[in-house]
Amino acid sequence: MKDVINVKWAGDMAFEASIDGYSLLLDAKPEVGGSNAGPRPKPLLMTSLAGCTGMDVVSILKKMKVELSSFNIRVEGTLTEEHPKQFTAMHVIYEFTGHNLPLDKIKHAIELSQDKYCGVSATLKKAIPITYEITINEW
Amino acid sequence: MKDVINVKWAGDMAFEASIDGYSLLLDAKPEVGGSNAGPRPKPLLMTSLAGCTGMDVVSILKKMKVELSSFNIRVEGTLTEEHPKQFTAMHVIYEFTGHNLPLDKIKHAIELSQDKYCGVSATLKKAIPITYEITINEW
Numbered sequence: 001m002k003d004v005i006n007v008k009w010a011g012d013m014a015f016e017a018s019i020d021g022y023s024l025l026l027d028a029k030p031e032v033g034g035s036n037a038g039p040r041p042k043p044l045l046m047t048s049l050a051g052c053t054g055m056d057v058v059s060i061l062k063k064m065k066v067e068l069s070s071f072n073i074r075v076e077g078t079l080t081e082e083h084p085k086q087f088t089a090m091h092v093i094y095e096f097t098g099h100n101l102p103l104d105k106i107k108h109a110i111e112l113s114q115d116k117y118c119g120v121s122a123t124l125k126k127a128i129p130i131t132y133e134i135t136i137n138e139w
Numbered sequence: 140m141k142d143v144i145n146v147k148w149a150g151d152m153a154f155e156a157s158i159d160g161y162s163l164l165l166d167a168k169p170e171v172g173g174s175n176a177g178p179r180p181k182p183l184l185m186t187s188l189a190g191c192t193g194m195d196v197v198s199i200l201k202k203m204k205v206e207l208s209s210f211n212i213r214v215e216g217t218l219t220e221e222h223p224k225q226f227t228a229m230h231v232i233y234e235f236t237g238h239n240l241p242l243d244k245i246k247h248a249i250e251l252s253q254d255k256y257c258g259v260s261a262t263l264k265k266a267i268p269i270t271y272e273i274t275i276n277e278w
Contacts, residue, residue, distance in 0.1 A: 019182045033198060042142055050154070068148070070147070075144050116223060121223070
């Protein structure tokens, strides 16, 4: 299976990406010649991981009839200080809010995503350790 | 060094990402329960690579006084057919347009990005092979 994306230089450090019919402007910080007109590439990589595992988890929990009132994912990436400034680890914090949330089902949904379904996580895991934690807010 | 992003579930398969102060909606295809309201996570990973190396290359070529009239980057990702549908390779096509473009400097700028500066490439290279080619359109 193949997937293709395109980015077109938009002057200075800006690039306009075409992804699945959507347009997204990427840009760098002013300190390195950018105009801060869009997100940076590295946080985008972490966003890709969050979106991938997030979609798995909501889809699995829906099949398990688990109702969430809100669901948030934070990804913390650790990078080297030297060039190339690359990721050495990522930590995913899954935060669920709801009433009578079943921890076992939630844990299982995350395990299925991390071990079986999330292709971004499977790709990145070959390069760096990916860890996670779960927070549940009952109301 | 740490970097952090956040995504918040926006119903069904949609997630609203907060990246560097920007908001980006991710969504899945209708076939898997999404509404196609934004790009998918996997192409976003390839976009992260394209933006990272693209910013390096324009910044290095600027220092080398190379003037481009346009610059485009396409990334082709190969994925497994089985779950987790993960990347097995990425191929980057750098396409430059300009007048009297110096191939040696362009090659060198790309090598510097791929080998020394691009942290996304350095991260992904630990997982999968990343190859590239250069196209130059003279006018």
